[in-house]
Amino acid sequence: MAKETQFVEQIADIEKDFPQWYTDVVIKTKLVDYGPVKGTMVIRPYGYAIWENIQKELDARFKKEGVENAYFPLLIPMSFFTKEAEHVEGFAPEVAVVTVAGGEKLAEPLAIRPTSETIIGTMCSKWIQSYRDLPLKINQWCNVMRWEKTTRPFLRTSEFLWQEGHTVHTTAEEAEASTMTMLGVYKEFAENCLAIPVITGRKTEKERFAGAVATYGMEAMMHDGKSLQAGTSHYLGQNFASAFEIKFLDKDGALKTAYTSSWGVSTRLIGAIIMTHGDSRGLVLPPVVAPVQCVIVPIAARKGGVLEACAKLKGELEAAGIRVVLDDSDNSPGWKFNEWEMKGVPVRIELGPRDIEAGKMLCARRDTLEKEEYPLDSAVSAVEGLLARVQKDMLEAARARRDSRIVYAENMDEILRGVETGNFVKAGWCGCRECEDKVKEVAAATARVYAEGETAEKCAVCGKKAEHVIIFARAY
RNA sequence: UGAGGCAUAGCGCAGUUUGGUAGCGCGCUUGGUUAGGGACCAAGAGGUCGUGGGUUCAAGUCCCGUUGCCUCAACCA
Numbered sequence: 001m002a003k004e005t006q007f008v009e010q011i012a013d014i015e016k017d018f019p020q021w022y023t024d025v026v027i028k029t030k031l032v033d034y035g036p037v038k039g040t041m042v043i044r045p046y047g048y049a050i051w052e053n054i055q056k057e058l059d060a061r062f063k064k065e066g067v068e069n070a071y072f073p074l075l076i077p078m079s080f081f082t083k084e085a086e087h088v089e090g091f092a093p094e095v096a097v098v099t100v101a102g103g104e105k106l107a108e109p110l111a112i113r114p115t116s117e118t119i120i121g122t123m124c125s126k127w128i129q130s131y132r133d134l135p136l137k138i139n140q141w142c143n144v145m146r147w148e149k150t151t152r153p154f155l156r157t158s159e160f161l162w163q164e165g166h167t168v169h170t171t172a173e174e175a176e177a178s179t180m181t182m183l184g185v186y187k188e189f190a191e192n193c194l195a196i197p198v199i200t201g202r203k204t205e206k207e208r209f210a211g212a213v214a215t216y217g218m219e220a221m222m223h224d225g226k227s228l229q230a231g232t233s234h235y236l237g238q239n240f241a242s243a244f245e246i247k248f249l250d251k252d253g254a255l256k257t258a259y260t261s262s263w264g265v266s267t268r269l270i271g272a273i274i275m276t277h278g279d280s281r282g283l284v285l286p287p288v289v290a291p292v293q294c295v296i297v298p299i300a301a302r303k304g305g306v307l308e309a310c311a312k313l314k315g316e317l318e319a320a321g322i323r324v325v326l327d328d329s330d331n332s333p334g335w336k337f338n339e340w341e342m343k344g345v346p347v348r349i350e351l352g353p354r355d356i357e358a359g360k361m362l363c364a365r366r367d368t369l370e371k372e373e374y375p376l377d378s379a380v381s382a383v384e385g386l387l388a389r390v391q392k393d394m395l396e397a398a399r400a401r402r403d404s405r406i407v408y409a410e411n412m413d414e415i416l417r418g419v420e421t422g423n424f425v426k427a428g429w430c431g432c433r434e435c436e437d438k439v440k441e442v443a444a445a446t447a448r449v450y451a452e453g454e455t456a457e458k459c460a461v462c463g464k465k466a467e468h469v470i471i472f473a474r475a476y
Numbered sequence: 477u478g479a480g481g482c483a484u485a486g487c488g489c490a491g492u493u494u495g496g497u498a499g500c501g502c503g504c505u506u507g508g509u510u511a512g513g514g515a516c517c518a519a520g521a522g523g524u525c526g527u528g529g530g531u532u533c534a535a536g537u538c539c540c541g542u543u544g545c546c547u548c549a550a551c552c553a
Contacts, residue, residue, distance in 0.1 A: 028487095038545085093551070115553095149477095149551055156552070217553095229553060266553050299512050334513040341513095352512060362512080 014280045018224040019152070022275055025282050026153045029343050031270070039151035039158035043267070046343065049291030050270050051161060055141060057193045057288065058163060058265070061185050067137040067165055072119050074142075075110040080118040084243040087117065090210020094146040112145045117211065117236070117262055120166045121244030124260075131170050131250050134258065135178070139165040154271030155228070155476050162266035168246060168258045175259035176214075176235050182263040183216045183233040190230060194269065195286040195394035196220045196276050197402055198230060199424070199471065201449030206436055213237035219448045219471070221402040222275040225422020227448050227473035230272050233263035275476075276398055277367070283344025284366050286394055287387040293323040294383055295340045299333050299352025309356045313349070313379055320380045322387070341366060346390045347383060367394050406471075409460050412442055415472055419445040424473045428456025428466030435461035445472045 014021050026032055031047030034040075043051065059069070075098060082088045091114050098110040113119070124136060145159045165182060169175040183200050190196045198218040208215045212234040220230045240246070241258040250256050277284040287293050294317060298310045310326050317324040325345075327336050333350070340348055350362040361379060364371045367390050374382035402424075409415040409427040418425035425445070429435060436447050438461055447470045454469035 144553090146552070150547095160553075162553075232553070264553075268553055297512095301511080303511095330511095332511055332513090332515055334511085334515080336514085337512095338514045350512065354512080 014223060014278070018222075018275075021280070022271075022278070023153065025274060025278060025342075026271075029283055032153050034153075035159075037158065039148060041153050041157050043161075046291055047270065050273070050285070050289050051267060053289040053291070054193070054269060055163070058189060061189060062139050062165065065137065065181060065185065066135075067139045067167075069140065070138045071140050071142065072113075072116050072123065074113055076113050076116075076119045078109045078111055080122050080244075081111045083118065084211045084240055086239070087211035087243075091115070091146075094148060096145050096147050113142075114144055114146045115262075115264075116140065116142070116144075116164055117166065117240050117260075118244070121240045121246060121260070124166075124168050124258075125244050125246045128168060128246055128248050128258065131248050134168055134170050134248060135174065136168040137165070137178075138167075139163055152271075152476075154267055154274070157267075160266050160268070162264050164262060164264040167261045168241070169260070170248065170250065170256070170258065172237065172259045175237075175261050179214070179216065179233050179235040179261040179263070182261070183218065183231075186218055186231040186233065186263070186265060190218060190220065190269075190272075191395055193286065193288040194273055194276075195288075195391060195398060196230065196272055197395065197399040199449060199451075201452050201471070203232075203449055204436060204447045204470070206433060207447060209234045211236065211239050213239065217449055219424075219473070220272050220276060221405065221424060221473075222272075222476065223278070224275075225405055225419075225424075225474075227424065227471075227475045228268070228272050228275065229448075229475065230269060231263070231265040234261060236260040236262060271476075277394055278344075281338075282342030284394070285344035285346060287346045287391045290344065290346050291323065292325045292340075292343070292345045293387055294325075294347045294349060295336075295345045296324065296326045296349045296351060297333055297336045297340070298326070298328060299350055299355075301328060301330075303353050305356060306351070306353060309376075310351050313351065313361070313376070316380055317383055320384065322380075322383055337364075347386050349379075349383075365390050367397070409472075411460050412439070415439060415445065415460055416443040419443050419472060419474050424448070424471050426451050426454065426469055426471055427460035428458050429468050429470040430459035430462055430464045431467035432462070435459055439472055443472070443474075445474050447471070448473050448475065 030044050032041040032043050035042050095114050096112045099106055128136060141163045143159055143161050148156050148158055151157050167178045169178060187198055187200050190198045198220050200216060200218045203215040203217050214235045216233045217229050218231045219227045222228055238257045238259055240260050246258045247255050248258055274283060296310050296314055298306050301307055307328060314324050314326045344366060346366050348364045355361055359376050360373045361376050362371055362373055363386060365386060405423045407418045407423045407425055409418050409425045415425050415427055439445055449471055451469040451471055456466040456469045459466050
């Protein structure tokens with residue numbers, strides 16, 4: 001029997017020690033390394049490739065919505081930053097500030113962007129004069145910095161990569177519609193590309209983005225039943241447009257203040273993928289964003305013809321646009337199986353003398369660990385079909401898992417019991433801040449989003465008339 | 477900032493109680509044998525024990541200071 005290595009032992013039982021399992025997997029699979037500055041991460045090539053695939057998929061969707069990419073500066077003058085009162089108040093504690101440059105103290109300190117509403121607002125006010133300039137829809141891919149107290153790779157880091165979209169409109173209705181459209185784009189993307197089922201909805205006042213009129217979020221359930229906010233879309237009303245004087249001359253000749261929205265997803269999505277699909281063997285990556293979709297492991301590679309057959313197969317798959325790697329290193333096959341499983345590669349092909357003789361290949365899928373034989377002469381269609389099935393089955397499995405862990409609560413005890421056992425808890429809520437705070441205090445759970453289209457008789461906390469049904473959960 | 481813990485080879489750790497030549501596993505290097513679920517044999521390389529001071533003939537070990545990191549609470553995509 002083969003000796004288990006240290007690494008496999010270290011990937012803890014996922015049910016028992018989920019956060020530790022998560023950190024081990026992220027580091028050991030070489031997605032990231034810790035950066036020299038506390039709370040930062042160095043994203044290694046394998047991890048960055050996932051991000052590139054996410055970017056590619058999102059960019060295609062943004063383009064369909066008429067959104068163009070642009071870039072704005074990293075440093076924001078403090079005076080810009082302080083124009084919107086609630087915004088600066090909300091972000092002040094976590095902003096890093098540059099006070100010295102070129103060896104001299106700066107006359108005005110520069111904030112390292114925690115988000116770019118202020119600088120984009122400033123620029124938009126210069127660009128927009130007429131209703132003909134609207135709507136304006138821009139997106140930027142960039143890094144932002146928020147000086148967090150505790151951090152975890154991908155889920156919460158001091159510096160992270162994201163995209164932030166910003167739109168400017170002539171009317172409130174149009175800006176609100178844009179907010180909802182982008183939320184829908186995120187949901188479709190999360191489910192079809194990342195195989196992560198999400199619940200979208202409006203957030204409570206308490207959870208609202210600083211400076212927004214309304215914040216909408218998408219919430220994903222992790223393996224341990226905790227929620228992760230995987231993306232947000234904000235309707236900003238005229239809050240930023242007023243502060244930054246984004247005005248336009250309308251058809252009727254009147255000078256009007258515009259309405260804006262903003263929306264973003266971050267490298268946290270990579271954390272969401274890991275925590276949604278991963279198992280005790282390591283990563284399980286959805287084929288659409290997997291850096292390597294298929295790995296070929298030669299068996300008895302030194303025997304005549306094996307490596308040649310593997311190379312030929314690789315060429316065919318590559319030509320079909322499949323991201324494929326031939327592992328011709330001199331590690332043992334068993335080692336390679338574990339290594340690539342750990343890295344979450346969706347499909348593995350084992351090809352040895354016996355298969356070549358029989359004109360077959362053995363395919364193993366990462367999500368179910370099932371192995372099946374396929375004829376070599378139709379390898380491309382077999383792998384394409386397998387990748388599509390893995391993608392679909394991963395979403396369905398995650399959805400079934402999540403749906404089985406959504407419960408209803410009538411009172412505080414049930415809320416507590418629900419979140420303690422790793423569930424999303426739907427409960428009636430009167431709408432007051434006191435009840436929301438009490439849930440946090442007693443159950444250590446927060447209001448994630450309103451459950452759209454659901455009603456309840458009374459508030460599960462105070463028993464007064466319920467205004468909404470809300471989803472409570474413990475969150476990352 | 478409140479509380480607890482850790483710091484010894486690239487990684488994970490033992491050694492500290494009772495001071496006496498710096499250890500183990502994995503990984504790495506070289507050569508050989510292997511190959512359908514983390515192979516085996518042999519030979520190697522690699523550490524001023526986080527850091528500053530003190531006690532002692534002698535400190536990884538005892539004493540004082542200091543720094544960094546981790547977990548929990550508070551803050552958050």
